[in-house]
Amino acid sequence: MALTKEFKAKDIRETLAATGMKGKNITFLDDFSREQILSLYQSAEMLEPFMRTGTNLLQGKTLYTLFFQPSTRTRCSHENAMLRLGGNVITEADPLHNSSAAKNESLYDSLRVTSQYADVIVMRHPDDKEALGAIEELGSNGSPIISGGYGHVTHPTQGLLDSYSCYRAFGDLENATVVISSPDLSRARSGQSFALALAAMGARIVYTGTSELRTPDIIREKLTRMGARWEEHFDLNVKQHEELFADVGADLVYLPGCSVKKDDPNREDFMKKLSNHYISLEMLENIKKKTGKVVGVHHSLPRNPGEFDMAIDATEHELYFKAIGFSVAIRMALLAAVVGVN
Template sequence: MAITADFKARDIRDHLDATGMKGRNITFLDDFSREQITHLFKAAEMLEPFMRTGLNLLEGKALYTLFFQPSTRTRCSHEDAMIRLGGKVITEADPMHNSSAAKNESLYDSLRVTSKYADVIVMRHPDDGEVLPTLERLGSDSSPIISGGYGHVTHPTQGLLDSYTCYRAFDGNFDDMTVVISSPDLSRARSGQSFALALANMGAKIVYTGTSELRTPEVIRRKLNAMGARWEEHVDLDRKQHEELFADVKADLVYLPGCSVKKDDPNREDFMRKLNNHYISLEMLENVKRKTGKTVGIHHSLPRNPGEFDDVIDQTAHEVYFKAIEFSVAVRMALLASVVGVN
């Protein structure tokens, strides 16, 4: 061990700059390298002590949250993060009734206009087929836009939060980490797919388990393969087979991306029926621990549905979903500061 020329006091601005995110849209997590995401996580760790007290890294800056779909955690944590950074927030949680979108304003025009008011935008939208071409058309004629969830395929801020939670839980040791992503509908599991891209980027192994008719979207498969990711997909397993899978792959964490099928969707009944095979009980986890010695973490993007897993897990060491909320403001503080820039 020797002293090097770059030995100096830690400066959060170094990590924020090194993310390479300043002025950029955050859409898919494979747009950034492992090193860049690691710098984001180091900045988030430095910001954890300020989640309540705050600090003025973005004083005088404004965030606009534009949510075409309902949200509690994603919208509120970004707004809280901006306030803790000393910035201001403009929020629109129902644009189809309260904004000019109700008067048939195009998404392109809306984003060009709101960019004049804000330094960064966090947007949730149900149609990635509309959003992605709009972002390409906007180019530099907009403030940077962070996806708070587009369509069924991408939710990068959730993926960053979930992977940061793993970073903290497992001391940043992604190379030896195996994460199972379990859902009857992997085709619409945008939080799970963004988590997978982040994990793959960081070197973890991903094990999908789903159903044969609703598999991982082709766009995600291409991205994982292009990254040289370690991943596999299993389909149509029953509960006992799921327990055996968790033990066989020596899972560190099982991630449940929830259901994006709304209550009035005719497909929801089919989803809930198939969910029965993905149900996780405390007994299953205890059986896995006896076989592998591992306390398997159970994580969920929330909100959860009845019948996804045993509620008693809330009071055990397996619970990760509520612990992750503790990290959400810090990682989103780091993301906003990286995208807006502090220098």
């Protein structure tokens, strides 16, 4: 590294400002450049030492979490992150029963009201069109809103966590190949947001799914517009998946999990197709013998029996639990970037 006039000690305020996220809604990750996302990663890395001890970067600021769907990791990690930043949290985990939504208040009205209480909102909503419509109508009349998952198409905070975990594991993602594997790519919102983050960082993306449940057009269009390196494979069996992972030089296989609820009539069909995407420890060991490569396995969680071999938990291939260790730092960085630090 050459000595330059700009050489000086790191200042997290400058790194957060370089994200360009202050005051912005976080909806789709193609809204941000490689440099902006990299600045967010760098901010998160600077905040990792404070995940337990805390800091006062957002003292006096308030986060409102509004979750119309169940959540453990997304909601709790954002709340934890805000508290570690010295801020405050108002949480609503069941708005259809506990808020004025139960009295037929519109989502627009709810967001305009709660914006008076909070500096930033993290929202999860089952209908992406309703959520995006309300946010567009709100415009500048509300606090910035971070998507904690809208419908089946976007979950940017999960995409940032997954890509940050890869950045910490592999470094420069331009050299990484990530396989996104699901029998239903049409409803794999965490996988699709991960793909957008990977595309922004220059990684190679390999999809494998079923031909009748492909990646939504909105994501395909975004990837194409971004000039992403991506390809698709369909209707492979377990052995063919093993060969694919070895042939493409996969660094990581990502499983977006099942968004089909227990009472959904399509769940049985999903679980049947899932057997073709099963990852065993033996498969990973075979690939290592063939290529010399340790292929990581990542999952958005919660996981279902039959998705992959639980023996992977205790091996070098496991990333899904390790990623939770990075979740508070990346969400501390995201909240600080969106709210802004003086």
